[in-house]
Amino acid sequence: MDDTAALKKTPLHALHLQLGARMVPFAGYDMPVQYPAGVMKEHLHTRAEAGLFDVSHMGQVIVKAKSGSYEDAALALESLVPVDILGLAEGRQRYGFFTDDTGCILDDLMITHLDDHLFVVVNAACKEADVAHLQAHISDQCDITVLDRALIALQGPRAVAVLAELWADVAAMKFMDVRHCRLHDVSCLVSRSGYSGEDGFEISIPSDKAEDVTKRLLEHPDVQAIGLGARDSLRLEAGLCLYGNDIDTTTSPVEAALEWAMQKARRSGGARAGGFPGSGRILSELENGASRRRVGLKPEGKAPVRGHARLYADAEGKVEIGEVTSGGFGPSAEGPVAMGYVPVSYAAVDTQVYAEVRGKFLPVTVSALPFVTPTYKR
Numbered sequence: 001m002d003d004t005a006a007l008k009k010t011p012l013h014a015l016h017l018q019l020g021a022r023m024v025p026f027a028g029y030d031m032p033v034q035y036p037a038g039v040m041k042e043h044l045h046t047r048a049e050a051g052l053f054d055v056s057h058m059g060q061v062i063v064k065a066k067s068g069s070y071e072d073a074a075l076a077l078e079s080l081v082p083v084d085i086l087g088l089a090e091g092r093q094r095y096g097f098f099t100d101d102t103g104c105i106l107d108d109l110m111i112t113h114l115d116d117h118l119f120v121v122v123n124a125a126c127k128e129a130d131v132a133h134l135q136a137h138i139s140d141q142c143d144i145t146v147l148d149r150a151l152i153a154l155q156g157p158r159a160v161a162v163l164a165e166l167w168a169d170v171a172a173m174k175f176m177d178v179r180h181c182r183l184h185d186v187s188c189l190v191s192r193s194g195y196s197g198e199d200g201f202e203i204s205i206p207s208d209k210a211e212d213v214t215k216r217l218l219e220h221p222d223v224q225a226i227g228l229g230a231r232d233s234l235r236l237e238a239g240l241c242l243y244g245n246d247i248d249t250t251t252s253p254v255e256a257a258l259e260w261a262m263q264k265a266r267r268s269g270g271a272r273a274g275g276f277p278g279s280g281r282i283l284s285e286l287e288n289g290a291s292r293r294r295v296g297l298k299p300e301g302k303a304p305v306r307g308h309a310r311l312y313a314d315a316e317g318k319v320e321i322g323e324v325t326s327g328g329f330g331p332s333a334e335g336p337v338a339m340g341y342v343p344v345s346y347a348a349v350d351t352q353v354y355a356e357v358r359g360k361f362l363p364v365t366v367s368a369l370p371f372v373t374p375t376y377k378r
Contacts, residue, residue: 010056011150011210019225027124029057032227039229043331046196046234047372050156051226052217059127060147060204063134064117067141073118076138077111082253082276084263088113093176093191095261097253098133103278103285105247105256106133112178112191119178119189121151121202123243150210155200155234157375158222163190163201165220170201175376184216195231197238197374236337237330239296239369245307246294246325246339252278254285255341257294257369262286293347296367297324297338297355304329304336305355305364311340312354317361321346324355333371342366 007030016023021032032054034042045051065072074085083096090113098106107126112119122130127146134144154163163170167181170190178191186209194200205213217223232242241247247256265271268283276282299305305327313319327338338355346353349368354361 034227042230050158053153057124059122062145084265103281155196196234237372296369
């Protein structure tokens with residue numbers, strides 16, 4: 001029996017096979033992990049020119065108040081996230097996360113104010129649970145509509161020039177701007193965002209037009225198809241969390257060093273402080289700090305330290321202090337990079353800790369994040 005038969009396929013699945021991709025199961029989908037060029041070359045191409053990623057496995061959802069009022073939709077969603085959505089300007093996007101009653105993270109997501117409604121992009125592995133969460137808590141106030149659309153990401157320093165050949169106005173967009181446009185005469189929704197640390201765009205496309213638009217973009221000499229392998233190394237170098245690895249239902253936003261994503265309006269003393277699940281813990285940690293912290297980690301030497309490696313205070317491995325959550329080789333950082341959680345007393349930059357790798361305790365230095373400076377257009 002073909003094990004891939006039960007896996008879902010994105011609208012670009014046939015194109016991946018044509019391009020010679022090596023396919024792997026990911027979040028219930030058959031996805032390209034790399035193309036013939038290989039992960040290293042794909043990573044470096046994205047940093048130097050423009051990489052095109054299929055992220056159609058992610059969920060795209062419209063949240064619209066039954067009253068038709070953006071304010072009502074924003075306030076409804078604010079009951080589930082510690083983020084200022086009411087203050088989000090039209091055509092702007094913001095990073096956020098669903099929290100649970102213990103103050104931990106159910107999923108992270110992108111939230112956009114479009115006209116009278118919200119456009120929300122959620123992670124593939126969590127999308128059914130996220131939609132059920134929305135239905136359970138705010139469906140009395142809002143209509144929750146799951147869209148059947150493809151999503152691609154065009155990332156890298158040449159991304160804007162490539163897209164500007166099709167739609168000149170894209171050059172004026174700033175980081176986290178979102179606009180409707182036509183690309184190759186197809187109605188698309190474009191956000192100047194992504195998960196590579198590079199300037200770039202995410203493009204939502206009707207599923208039946210996705211292959212045509214993607215093929216046309218890939219015809220550009222600066223654009224190369226990029227798989228999940230390089231997507232992971234790019235986001236790790238950029239210090240960006242992967243849900244299920246670096247953040248989950250055992251991590252709070254403050255432990256995860258995501259305070260920047262919680263605006264003043266939702267904090268203690270703000271106009272709409274609290275009112276989201278787990279607010280007691282989260283507001284307390286915002287004021288007083290958490291007991292542990294997500295940090296960057298730079299292993300000595302060339303050997304990568306992978307996720308789930310245990311971290312110790314001493315070279316003998318007697319005092320366990322934490323765990324690596326993501327790790328690998330950073331092609332642009334030119335060495336191994338990782339992230340993990342340590343007690344705040346070990347979280348200062350340049351603190352030395354030790355990671356257990358195949359029974360040995362390797363020295364690892366706490367590092368500032370990100371490892372590679374982002375090039376977002378502010």
